[in-house]
Amino acid sequence: MRISARTQYALGAMLALAVADRPVHAERIAVTQEIPRRFCDNILLQLRRAGLIRSQRGPDGGYWLARPAGQIALADVIRVTEGAEPPARPFSPAAAPLAEIWDRLRSHENALLSEITLADVIAAGDPRSPADASKDGGFRPSPNGLLDGGPRSTGNGSAAVGREAR
Amino acid sequence: MRISARTQYALGAMLALAVADRPVHAERIAVTQEIPRRFCDNILLQLRRAGLIRSQRGPDGGYWLARPAGQIALADVIRVTEGAEPPARPFSPAAAPLAEIWDRLRSHENALLSEITLADVIAAGDPRSPADASKDGGFRPSPNGLLDGGPRSTGNGSAAVGREAR
DNA sequence: ACCATTCCTACTATACAAGTAGGAATAATA
DNA sequence: TATTATTCCTACTTGTATAGTAGGAATGGT
Secondary structure (H helix, E strand, O other): OOOOHHHHHHHHHHHHHHHOOOOEOHHHHHHHHOOOHHHHHHHHHHHHHOOOEEEEOOOOOEEEEOOOHHHOEHHHHHHHHHOOOOOOOOOOHHHHHHHHHHHHHHHHHHHHHHHOEHHHHHHHHOOOOHHHHHHHOOOOOOOOOOOOOOOOOOOOOOOOOOOOOO | OOOOHHHHHHHHHHHHHHHOOOOEOHHHHHHHOOOOHHHHHHHHHHHHHOOOEEEEOOOOOEEEEOOOHHHOEHHHHHHHHHOOOOOOOOOOHHHOHHHHHHHHHHHHHHHHHHHOEHHHHHHHHOOOOHHHHHHHOOOOOOOOOOOOOOOOOOOOOOOOOOOOOO
16 A cells, blocks of 8 residues: 555645635645645646646635535545556466455455545544544544445535636 | 565565475576566575575575465565565644554555465465365455455465475 | 586666746736 | 736656666585
8 A cells, every 4th residue: 555745745635625615725735734835736736637626826716625525535536646557567377366366455445445535534533523423434533443334425525615617 | 555576576486486396496486487587586585584485505406485385474475575664754634534544454455465375375376176265264266255364274385395404 | 626506795777756946827906 | 907926837856766687606416
């Protein structure tokens, strides 16, 4: 499970947008998430091109989520920043059964990251409210019980300002 | 789940040793596993230093497993070739809950790779015998059923020639 | 003595990750 | 319309890890 700095930053930025109730400047994201300023620009641009966030230029511009936080899975973000993985090198006959093992690991990882949404992560970090996270299949912090199955939570992530932009 | 060429090669080499019933030359391993010759040397050396295999120099020398194939988990091999992972970069407050998710992914991955032994992989690839793999918690190929729990298989991996070497 | 093999250190080449630079486009405001 | 704050875009630099190579020393069988 490789997590690049870029991906870590992108997730932080998305979470920052998810908790805000109005457009946020790149500057602010960079500071609060401790992302190098220009690199932050760079990442936000990539996220916008992928359709995960929207933006507005000029003074009073900023970024916001394209969809409610409850409808954006961690996997959605990670896929963008990590890009497509290079084709696996061919297996020798003796090592062929390993292919299936790698597949299973990838599947599990993918299933988990596709279940957990930005809203789930925020709920897990919020001192109040995490009690009812079990109801919607959300992610609960320490007292174990991750991914007990259940449908993806669909709550609006608090960041849905009515505003039209590209 | 990153798998470097080095790790893939190392696993192939270990499997090649696991199916052999006597010492195998680096040359032979390189050919059958399609590993660049000198690189193969390099990797075998690392595996020996880690105590996973033993060796003998000179004509009629070669390499063999230090322990039965049923007592060498994939994780044992991977740990050697991948080395220790670099310390994770600090999390911003908003992204803190992610730490636990990464932990769980790593744990699951580790648990799985620690359960599956070289002998299990060989059994999975072998046309005959994979039927009874379920008894010893082993890894079964396609007809699903991975990691049903159960203790690590302990069968001798067919490669235990009595021979003393460093 | 000869030869095949393992053993060891160090080196190179390439790719990718992380981050930077310079400025163009856009939009609010005065 | 000028100013200014912001996003937008391409391209560059730099560091680090991966993949693989080179040259030869040590060992052991015949």
